[in-house]
Amino acid sequence: xxxxxxxxxxxxxxxxxxxxxxxxxxxxxxxxxxxxxxxxxxxxxxxxxxxxxxxxxxxxxxxxxxxxxxxxxxxxxxxxxxxxxxxxxxxxxxxxxxxxxxxxxxxxxxxxxxxxxxxxxxxxxxxxxxxxxxxxxxxxxxxxxxxxxxxxxxxxxxxxxxxxxxxxxxxxxxxxxxxxxxxxxxxxxxxxxxxxxxxxxxxxxxxxxxxxxxxxxxxxxxxxxxxxxxxxxxxxxxxxxxxxxxxxxxxxxxxxxxxxxxxxxxxxxxxxxxxxxxxx
Amino acid sequence: xxxxxxxxxxxxxxxxxxxxxxxxxxxxxxxxxxxxxxxxxxxxxxxxxxxxxxxxxxxxxxxxxxxxxxxxxxxxxxxxxxxxxxxxxxxxxxxxxxxxxxxxxxxxxxxxxxxxxxxxxxxxxxxxxxxxxxxxxxxxxxxxxxxxxxxxxxxxxxxxxxxxxxxxxxxxxxxxxxxxxxxxxxxxxxxxxxxxxxxxxxxxxxxxxxxxxxxxxxxxxxxxxxxxxxxxxxxxxxxxxxxxxxxxxxxxxxxxxxxxxxxxxxxxxxxxxxxxxxxxxxxxxxxxxxxxxxxxxxxxxxxxxxxxxxxxxxxxxxxxxxxxxxxxxxxxxxxxxxxxxxxxxxxxxxxxxxxxxxxxxxxx
Numbered sequence: 001x002x003x004x005x006x007x008x009x010x011x012x013x014x015x016x017x018x019x020x021x022x023x024x025x026x027x028x029x030x031x032x033x034x035x036x037x038x039x040x041x042x043x044x045x046x047x048x049x050x051x052x053x054x055x056x057x058x059x060x061x062x063x064x065x066x067x068x069x070x071x072x073x074x075x076x077x078x079x080x081x082x083x084x085x086x087x088x089x090x091x092x093x094x095x096x097x098x099x100x101x102x103x104x105x106x107x108x109x110x111x112x113x114x115x116x117x118x119x120x121x122x123x124x125x126x127x128x129x130x131x132x133x134x135x136x137x138x139x140x141x142x143x144x145x146x147x148x149x150x151x152x153x154x155x156x157x158x159x160x161x162x163x164x165x166x167x168x169x170x171x172x173x174x175x176x177x178x179x180x181x182x183x184x185x186x187x188x189x190x191x192x193x194x195x196x197x198x199x200x201x202x203x204x205x206x207x208x209x210x211x212x213x214x215x216x217x218x219x220x221x222x223x224x225x226x227x228x229x230x231x232x233x234x235x236x237x238x239x240x241x242x243x244x245x246x247x248x249x250x251x252x253x254x255x256x257x258x259x260x261x262x263x264x265x266x267x268x269x270x271x272x273x274x275x276x277x278x279x280x
Numbered sequence: 281x282x283x284x285x286x287x288x289x290x291x292x293x294x295x296x297x298x299x300x301x302x303x304x305x306x307x308x309x310x311x312x313x314x315x316x317x318x319x320x321x322x323x324x325x326x327x328x329x330x331x332x333x334x335x336x337x338x339x340x341x342x343x344x345x346x347x348x349x350x351x352x353x354x355x356x357x358x359x360x361x362x363x364x365x366x367x368x369x370x371x372x373x374x375x376x377x378x379x380x381x382x383x384x385x386x387x388x389x390x391x392x393x394x395x396x397x398x399x400x401x402x403x404x405x406x407x408x409x410x411x412x413x414x415x416x417x418x419x420x421x422x423x424x425x426x427x428x429x430x431x432x433x434x435x436x437x438x439x440x441x442x443x444x445x446x447x448x449x450x451x452x453x454x455x456x457x458x459x460x461x462x463x464x465x466x467x468x469x470x471x472x473x474x475x476x477x478x479x480x481x482x483x484x485x486x487x488x489x490x491x492x493x494x495x496x497x498x499x500x501x502x503x504x505x506x507x508x509x510x511x512x513x514x515x516x517x518x519x520x521x522x523x524x525x526x527x528x529x530x531x532x533x534x535x536x537x538x539x540x541x542x543x544x545x546x547x548x549x550x551x552x553x554x555x556x557x558x559x560x561x562x563x564x565x566x567x568x569x570x571x572x573x574x575x576x577x578x579x580x581x582x583x584x585x586x587x588x589x590x591x592x593x594x595x596x597x598x599x600x601x602x603x604x605x606x607x608x609x610x611x612x613x614x615x616x617x618x619x620x621x622x623x624x625x626x627x628x629x630x631x632x633x634x635x636x637x638x639x640x641x642x643x644x
Contacts, residue, residue, distance in 0.1 A: 057635040227501020241357035242461040
């Protein structure tokens with residue numbers, strides 16, 4: 001009976017997810033003639049589209065995507081965990097409601113608005129242009145563009161991470177922390193060995209959601225990357241929308257998906273095995 | 281009065297039945313006089329503003345409902361969207377430019393212009409109109425537009441006299457240029473012309489772009505008009521290569537000098553306008569296009585875009601007095617690129633830009 005509950009979702013989702021994915025895979029194998037729109041349906045299937053993106057220069061775009069996404073995620077976790085901890089453990093009820101409302105509220109604000117607001121505030125002519133200079137980065141340099149992309153991604157991932165961790169921390173009984181301290185554990189040790197350790201599944205979930213958002217993002221690098229910070233999504237977009245090279249765009253999409261899934265399972269395996277090891 | 285479960289079920293079923301019947305017969309009951317609806321694709325910024333203004337006038341005498349959608353990125357993007365669903369596209373009228381007209385004519389997506397409805401086409405010079413292999417007229421040209429080098433005079437009082445000057449250290453990080461597929465590669469062609477090449481011999485252009493990128497001169501690569509206008513208006517960048525619309529929007533607020541008469545380079549001229557997709561309500565679409573092509577409307581349209589009207593009797597914006605050329609200047613300063621050829625190399629140029637230029641800009 002329980003398994004039967006899965007069927008309605010499977011029946012709807014399978015064609016919605018698998019159908020387009022198969023179509024994408026098929027498109028990625030079609031030959032492309034420059035100047036035409038889309039792949040050549042009559043031509044023999046080929047791996048040329050994959051060979052083209054195997055050029056070493058394209059590795060940089062994949063690395064940039066994963067690296068910038070990771071930096072944004074790291075900052076979102078570093079800032080989001082203390083924020084969630086404060087909201088759950090320290091904040092008065094009114095402050096808690098206000099902070100949670102604020103975090104949820106930012107998610108309702110259009111990403112375009114948020115990104116332009118960041119560009120106006122931290123850009124070369126913005127009131128907080130000094131922020132990037134403080135970090136030794138010229139605001140109008142390519143590194144300045146990367147900083148804008150990191151800030152833009154964090155703008156969405158920080159509320160996501162904080163809200164996910166609020167739920168996690170709420171489920172950790174504060175008496176466990178009190179028990180650790182009553183047995184002589186210092187506050188920092190209690191935090192790392194009880195609170196943070198018990199939050200790991202939540203941190204992992206929040207991290208996966210936020211990282212998936214970062215590496216698949218198109219809008220943020222497009223609006224503030226100034227053409228020098230391009231994610232793989234941007235390359236895919238240009239192929240589909242500007243040069244109509246659907247096969248190459250499809251090949252990039254498939255490669256990106258395979259790498260992302262591999263990375264996801266790799267990280268999951270790494271964290272789970274270490275965490276379970278620590279638990280023993 | 282209490283309602284039994286049986287009563288409740290009866291009421292719900294009756295209501296549902298009536299609602300379903302209403303929905304199913306809705307299409308049949310549509311009055312014959314109902315207005316057509318057109319989905320028109322237009323650029324953002326000044327283009328959509330003036331188009332809505334003209335449409336308000338159009339709707340005073342014509343009940344056709346106009347819905348707008350904006351181009352996302354370059355106008356070529358709409359081609360991919362149409363291809364994905366063709367022939368079931370929801371678009372009817374497209375505002376595009378020469379290279380995109382050519383791509384759509386090649387795909388056989390456009391309706392030949394019905395000159396019995398688009399009567400204003402008769403006074404538009406024939407060389408502006410795009411035609412198919414059979415010689416049928418396929419576009420309603422509304423503007424003569426161009427792509428030019430230029431700069432903000434308030435930020436760069438000395439300016440520059442040649443594209444080669446832009447390699448000097450004082451221009452480091454100051455340039456805003458289009459992604460190569462924006463303006464269909466005209467930026468690369470301009471650099472090629474600078475070094476003695478052209479669109480079919482673009483290697484010298486690529487060399488110059490590489491020099492600009494590796495020296496850190498290119499500060500931003502813009503992908504659409506709004507990005508370019510924002511970049512130039514914010515003062516982040518002071519030199520650029522873009523279309524007249526981007527320059528005009530900047531020039532409305534800041535002093536701009538177009539370098540369209542450089543001794544060692546040329547600017548590009550082309551046409552923008554409307555075309556009608558097959559499967560559209562043809563009469564309504566052609567009436568709409570005809571209204572925009574009427575001399576008074578053509579004048580209003582172009583006054584707001586910084587482009588030249590296509591109707592000879594329409595006045596040009598006085599602010600653009602020296603933006604375009606007198607007939608005797610055309611051969612010296614204007615270049616008419618082979619867009620059919622450029623369209624055929626865009627894929628290679630895009631890949632080459634990603635492989636060779638972006639890494640240099642990144643390091644610069």
